[in-house]
Amino acid sequence: MNMHLFIMSVLTVLLAMSFPFAISEVLEAFTKCKEFFYKGQPPVISGILETHSRNNHYKIICQKYHKMYKFATFYNTENRIPVFAAYKYTGQSTPFKRPRIPWMVEPQLDPPVDDMTLPYANQAISEDYNNIRDHVNRGHLFPCGHAADEVTANSTFTLTNIVPQKISFNAGSWNRMEKEIKDIMNKYCYDNNEVLAHVLTGAIPGKSKLNERVNIPSYLWTAFCCYNSTGNAWVSQAYWAPNVGEDKNKVKTINKTSLQELQEFLSQQLMTKVQLFNNNCAKKHTTN
Numbered sequence: 001m002n003m004h005l006f007i008m009s010v011l012t013v014l015l016a017m018s019f020p021f022a023i024s025e026v027l028e029a030f031t032k033c034k035e036f037f038y039k040g041q042p043p044v045i046s047g048i049l050e051t052h053s054r055n056n057h058y059k060i061i062c063q064k065y066h067k068m069y070k071f072a073t074f075y076n077t078e079n080r081i082p083v084f085a086a087y088k089y090t091g092q093s094t095p096f097k098r099p100r101i102p103w104m105v106e107p108q109l110d111p112p113v114d115d116m117t118l119p120y121a122n123q124a125i126s127e128d129y130n131n132i133r134d135h136v137n138r139g140h141l142f143p144c145g146h147a148a149d150e151v152t153a154n155s156t157f158t159l160t161n162i163v164p165q166k167i168s169f170n171a172g173s174w175n176r177m178e179k180e181i182k183d184i185m186n187k188y189c190y191d192n193n194e195v196l197a198h199v200l201t202g203a204i205p206g207k208s209k210l211n212e213r214v215n216i217p218s219y220l221w222t223a224f225c226c227y228n229s230t231g232n233a234w235v236s237q238a239y240w241a242p243n244v245g246e247d248k249n250k251v252k253t254i255n256k257t258s259l260q261e262l263q264e265f266l267s268q269q270l271m272t273k274v275q276l277f278n279n280n281c282a283k284k285h286t287t288n
């Protein structure tokens with residue numbers, strides 16, 4: 001083996017070791033993972049999430065782990081953060097600990113690495129988050145605390161599910177909100193006697209970048225839609241908050257709001273029409 005080839009193979013092995021691969025699927029449509037959307041229908045984000053007019057900076061990912069689809073991601077390769085993650089909350093049958101696994105990258109977002117100087121142009125890598133100057137860390141969109149089991153929890157540790165989130169916000173009010181909606185869903189969201197809610201969580205791109213590569217979102221938002229078996233009705237609830245640091249002693253409350261208000265807010269921010277859940281999470285009235 002000549003020296004050059006040898007160095008290249010060593011580099012390849014090192015690279016493979018430092019970036020565990022997610023074995024997901026980057027696709028043209030959400031068809032294969034439509035189960036993660038209410039009524040099997042992805043949100044409407046006019047001009048951005050439409051198969052015919054979608055521009056190249058946006059990628060559809062059906063997140064697969066251990067040969068099973070676990071959630072869905074709409075990813076922006078220019079900002080190197082997801083637009084949203086879609087998942088099903090189904091409660092937790094057996095408790096599990098927060099996984100301690102290496103962060104995965106998505107090989108299909110980037111062409112095979114033959115130019116070693118420019119790997120992963122289309123996504124964030126773990127090293128991007130080592131920059132501590134911005135006081136952000138890795139914020140899950142699909143939180144591992146909402147996963148049904150350990151395998152699903154592991155699947156959330158892919159960087160395509162992550163945005164730079166202010167550390168104190170991630171550990172503070174956002175974390176409390178994740179627990180709060182979990183309690184609400186456990187209490188009310190039953191479909192055929194099983195816990196079920198469809199959840200969408202996303203980030204609105206901001207003006208600054210982490211490590212000069214990864215967009216630091218200005219806001220995070222989340223919404224769920226489920227059948228409320230107590231109230232016998234389809235219900236939704238939404239939250240959003242600016243991605244800013246917070247003071248432990250001054251408890252920040254997250255803006256809890258209606259689906260309608262969140263959609264108006266997102267439409268304003270993204271400057272396009274946004275509809276998160278089919279028919280706004282309401283079963284159609286039938287006239288007969």
Ligand SMILES: *[C@@H]1O[C@H](CO)[C@@H](O)[C@H](O)[C@H]1NC(C)=O
Nearest residue numbers: 066098099100101150151154
């Ligand atoms: C999930 O991650 C844990 C590490 O926290 C590991 O021990 C376990 O084997 C993983 N499970 C699966 C099914 O991948």
Ligand SMILES: *[C@@H]1O[C@H](CO)[C@@H](O)[C@H](O)[C@H]1NC(C)=O
Nearest residue numbers: 184188228230231232235236
């Ligand atoms: C479900 O319905 C009950 C009874 O109407 C109501 O008190 C509760 O707030 C509802 N839950 C949600 C999440 O809307």
Ligand SMILES: *[C@@H]1O[C@H](CO)[C@@H](O)[C@H](O)[C@H]1NC(C)=O
Nearest residue numbers: 240241242253254255256265
């Ligand atoms: C919630 O959002 C509304 C509408 O944008 C805004 O008027 C209000 O100040 C926000 N409240 C909080 C606590 O962020």
